[in-house]
Amino acid sequence: xxxxxxxxxxxxxxxxxxxxxxxxxxxxxxxxxxxxxxxxxxxxxxxxxxxxxxxxxxxxxxxxxxxxxxxxxxxxxxxxxxxxxxxxxxxxxxxxxxxxxxxxxxxxxxxxxxxxxxxxxxxxxxxxxxxxxxxxxxxxxxxxxxxxxxxxxxxxxxxxxxxxxxxxxxxxxxxxxxxxxxxxxxxxxxxxxxxxxxxxxxxxxxxxxxxxxxxxxxxxxxxxxxxxxxxxxxxxxxx
Amino acid sequence: xxxxxxxxxxxxxxxxxxxxxxxxxxxxxxxxxxxxxxxxxxxxxxxxxxxxxxxxxxxxxxxxxxxxxxxxxxxxxxxxxxxxxxxxxxxxxxxxxxxxxxxxxxxxxxxxxxxxxxxxxxxxxxxxxxxxxxxxxxxxxxxxxxxxxxxxxxxxxxxxxxxxxxxxxxxxxxxxxxxxxxxxxxxxxxxxxxxxxxxxxxxxxxxxxxxxxxxxxxxxxxxxxxxxxxxxxxxxxxxxxxxx
Amino acid sequence: xxxxxxxxxxxxxxxxxxxxxxxxxxxxxxxxxxxxxxxxxxxxxxxxxxxxxxxxxxxxxxxxxxxxxxxxxxxxxxxxxxxxxxxxxxxxxxxxxxxxxxxxxxxxxxxxxxxxxxxxxxxxxxxxxxxxxxxxxxxxxxxxxxxxxxxxxxxxxxxxxxxxxxxxxxxxxxxxxxxxxxxxxxxxxxxxxxxxxxxxxxxxxxxxxxxxxxxxxxxxxxxxxxx
Numbered sequence: 107x108x109x110x111x112x113x114x115x116x117x118x119x120x121x122x123x124x125x126x127x128x129x130x131x132x133x134x135x136x137x138x139x140x141x142x143x144x145x146x147x148x149x150x151x152x153x154x155x156x157x158x159x160x161x162x163x164x165x166x167x168x169x170x171x172x173x174x175x176x177x178x179x180x181x182x183x184x185x186x187x188x189x190x191x192x193x194x195x196x197x198x199x200x201x202x203x204x205x206x207x208x209x210x211x212x213x214x215x216x217x218x219x220x221x222x223x224x225x226x227x228x229x230x231x232x233x234x235x236x237x238x239x240x241x242x243x244x245x246x247x248x249x250x251x252x253x254x255x256x257x258x259x260x261x262x263x264x265x266x267x268x269x270x271x272x273x274x275x276x277x278x279x280x281x282x283x284x285x286x287x288x289x290x291x292x293x294x295x296x297x298x299x300x301x302x303x304x305x306x307x308x309x310x311x312x313x314x315x316x317x318x319x320x321x322x323x324x325x326x327x328x329x330x331x332x333x334x335x336x337x338x339x340x341x342x343x344x345x
Numbered sequence: 346x347x348x349x350x351x352x353x354x355x356x357x358x359x360x361x362x363x364x365x366x367x368x369x370x371x372x373x374x375x376x377x378x379x380x381x382x383x384x385x386x387x388x389x390x391x392x393x394x395x396x397x398x399x400x401x402x403x404x405x406x407x408x409x410x411x412x413x414x415x416x417x418x419x420x421x422x423x424x425x426x427x428x429x430x431x432x433x434x435x436x437x438x439x440x441x442x443x444x445x446x447x448x449x450x451x452x453x454x455x456x457x458x459x460x461x462x463x464x465x466x467x468x469x470x471x472x473x474x475x476x477x478x479x480x481x482x483x484x485x486x487x488x489x490x491x492x493x494x495x496x497x498x499x500x501x502x503x504x505x506x507x508x509x510x511x512x513x514x515x516x517x518x519x520x521x522x523x524x525x526x527x528x529x530x531x532x533x534x535x536x537x538x539x540x541x542x543x544x545x546x547x548x549x550x551x552x553x554x555x556x557x558x559x560x561x562x563x564x565x566x567x568x569x570x571x572x573x574x575x576x577x578x579x580x581x582x583x584x585x586x587x588x589x
Numbered sequence: 590x591x592x593x594x595x596x597x598x599x600x601x602x603x604x605x606x607x608x609x610x611x612x613x614x615x616x617x618x619x620x621x622x623x624x625x626x627x628x629x630x631x632x633x634x635x636x637x638x639x640x641x642x643x644x645x646x647x648x649x650x651x652x653x654x655x656x657x658x659x660x661x662x663x664x665x666x667x668x669x670x671x672x673x674x675x676x677x678x679x680x681x682x683x684x685x686x687x688x689x690x691x692x693x694x695x696x697x698x699x700x701x702x703x704x705x706x707x708x709x710x711x712x713x714x715x716x717x718x719x720x721x722x723x724x725x726x727x728x729x730x731x732x733x734x735x736x737x738x739x740x741x742x743x744x745x746x747x748x749x750x751x752x753x754x755x756x757x758x759x760x761x762x763x764x765x766x767x768x769x770x771x772x773x774x775x776x777x778x779x780x781x782x783x784x785x786x787x788x789x790x791x792x793x794x795x796x797x798x799x800x801x802x803x804x805x806x807x808x809x810x811x812x813x814x815x816x
Contacts, residue, residue: 170751170798171791172758174769179791182776182783282660289662293761300664313672321665328660395717422723432718436736445732446722491718498722 112315117306121316124302125323131216131298132285132327135223139284140277142224143231150236161232168229173290176226181218181294219291227284234280238273239265278335285327299323346371346502346533347392352401354387354557361387362398362557369502374534376544376565379554380582385537386429388554389504392535393417393424406501422450425495425503429511431487433479439466439490440475443497451498458497465493469523485516492523502533509540539586545569553579594782595789598775602790605766613766615793621685621757621767622797625692626750632697633746637704638730658698663756666691671763684765688757696753703745707738740809747805751798758794768793 113121149161168176185193200211242265250264251257292301303320307313347369354362361384369375379385390396391403394410394417403410408420433442443462447453453461466472469489471482479487488508495503505524509517521543528534528547538544544551544565551568553561555578561568572580595602605613612620640651658666670691674682711734719733720726758769766774772790776783 166799167791167795170755170802171794172755172769174758174761175772175787175791175794178769178773178776179784179787183787184784186782186784286660286662289664290759292664300662300668303665304668307668307672313676317665317668317672321661321669324662324665325657325660390717393721395720418720418723418725420723421721424721426718426721428714428718428721430712430714432712432714434715434719434733434737446724449728449732450723494722504721 113306113310113312113319117310117316118319120302120306121299121319121323124297124299124320127297128285128288128299128323129327131220131223131291131296132281132288134220135227135284135288136281138220138224139227139231139280142228143235146228146232147235147239150232151239165229165232168226169233173222173226173287174293177219177222177290177294180222181215184218185214215291215294215296219288219294219296223284223288223291226287227280230280230283231277234273234276235269237276238269238271241272242268274338275335278331282328282331285324285331289324346373346406347535348402348404349388349392350402352388352391352398352403354384354391354396354398360557362391364401365554365557365559366401367552367559367562369533369535371533372531373549374528374532374547375536375550375552376548377535377537377552377554378539378541378544378582378586379560383554384557385554386506389506389535389537392504393421393426395426418450422446422498423501425498425500427488427491427495427503427505427508429507431479431484431491431511433487433491433494435479437478438475439471439477439479439482442479442490443494446494447497461497462493465496466490468496469493470519483516484512485519488512488516488520489523492520492527496527502535503527505534505536505538507537507539509538541569541583541587553582555579555582591782591785594775594779594785601775602768602771602793605771611766614771615768615797617685617766618754618757618768618794619797621688621692621760621765622750622754624689625696625753625757628689628693629696629700629749629753630746632693633700633704633749636697636701637708640701640705641708642726642730655698655701658695659702663691663695663759664762666695667759667763670694684760684763687763688760688765692753692756695756696749699749699752700746703742703749704738706745707742708734710741711737743805743809747802747809750805751802754798754801755794 146161146165149157150165152158152161188196196211196214196217202209202211246264246268247260250260255264288298289300291298292304295301297305299320303316307316310316349365349367352362352365353360365384365388367375377385377389387396391398392405392410394415398411405420405424409415410417410420433439434445437445440459440462443466444455444458447458447461448455451458463472463475466475469492471486471489471493474482474486474490479490482490492508508524509520512520517540521540524534524536524543525547536543536548548565550563551561551565552559553568553576560576561579568575568579572583575583602614604616605611607613607616636651636655640648640655643651667688670682670687671684674687674690715733715737716729719729724732757767760767761770761773764770768790772786776786779786
């Protein structure tokens, strides 16, 4: 084996485990941040300041503070705010047996990491969606209204489909950022890829191999998203 | 002054110019016309080296345009060019548009350059606009400034690439008037244009290009007067352009 | 809410152990930000112009190198520079330099694309018109292309620099005593009130980032009006 001479299988296993955590964490983050970002976008573009003002504040605050500090806040700070019983529950292992598979409640750093990443990513995705909505020419809404469509119909069948198409490339960019940003969760002890590479480096002193493999795995993920984006865009009819 | 000899040009595998040859003598005014995509704009951009070509040779005032040892910027500074879309520099005032190349290329002093710029601005009737920015001017005014900008460099000849085709109809004449005056003063000119009135009035020769080939290259009076002697394609083109 | 923990350690948050020890805290964050902004800006300009004037193989290889820096997490690049720089140069590289180099490389890679896009957004005719007047290629860039492309690029420069300020917090992972590092130190020492500490630190970052955004936008607007 080529890798045997480079890194013992045990350490390759560590890196692989870290990679799996990175993939799962990023995927979950992207999915939930897209949903949350969509809702935030609706609030952001709402006419009533009752909705748009707090959302604006939230977006500005989350976009203009470092993710690392946000993660620390959720990991250390939120824990301090929670009632003792909740904290106790979160720190205990839990396992549910469902018909097909079991679900294990993850340790607290996973919950905090996922939560922090999702809020941070959602703040950026919301702005991308908003840019997409604003990218639809205003004449489109007027034309649809002139045809007799109702306001919600205009949104659902005219504005949204165009806005989604416009915001797709920047959305994929945010997904790439989510993958890269997931590396920050190592600071709160989440054993993802960067954390694993650092551990392998400490144990083996094989700096080049440990970071090299991790770097290649990250690049692989980013390239995968890039390719998926190109595939989706090719399927879309040109206009 | 300008000699184009057996010039061919390809974009990849498509040939855009095929063995084109012609010459423009000092003081001569030549109008180049032809259908869109015929290669006429490409041909004129070869003369000052804005586009490259694969075979043949072009000389301007005895200088080989495509020779490696030719100092192209220096050659270009002696050949004035006016573009279809004016291409004034939007971040510079009219005055600075006129002086930029005089100062940076010819090494004139600021004062000298401004005086020269103002006198040419006066000549195209726009001395009041020196401090304005291009976006504050109409299309016709912008194109007149662009002509003045080229003249500031005291060129030995002028190239016009469809100077009026981006203009609203009511502005065409103010630009043509400047060009006619220039022609009458003896400037050597190569003009890609569909303005046949201009060609009739001041052109010495008319060149008709179709599909990269020079189909007609004859005296103005032959081109317009002896229509029956012209090629079929030229006749078609003329009737399509003159019918309205 | 207990704000004593903030007021008690305010100096430490703002300047670290200075003047009795090394400068740290928010002041070090600012220094890291300014240095990385400058270096990444210069790098971005050089590489962006290089992208605009190269063709074929040279351009493709440059694009590949830039993609590499845009594809890897900042933390990985900090690791690389932290461990590889001393090996390559055979000297001890201070943590601050490591962070500035890593952030500048990534920032520069992003900015290069902004500069390239700004240059490309101009019509080909502007290059031709400037060249037709006899200006040399670098004069065309200097006097005609860049002055027009600059206002187009400013928003991405501002965004990138805000991202840079936030990324300086990653200096934490190699123990550089900037604001985030100092915050965890205080939090670990006191063991209580982490909520207050991290909220305060977040607001400090927020103040720095929004101040930059505010002034940069004002400058950009004035610049755009002038042209």
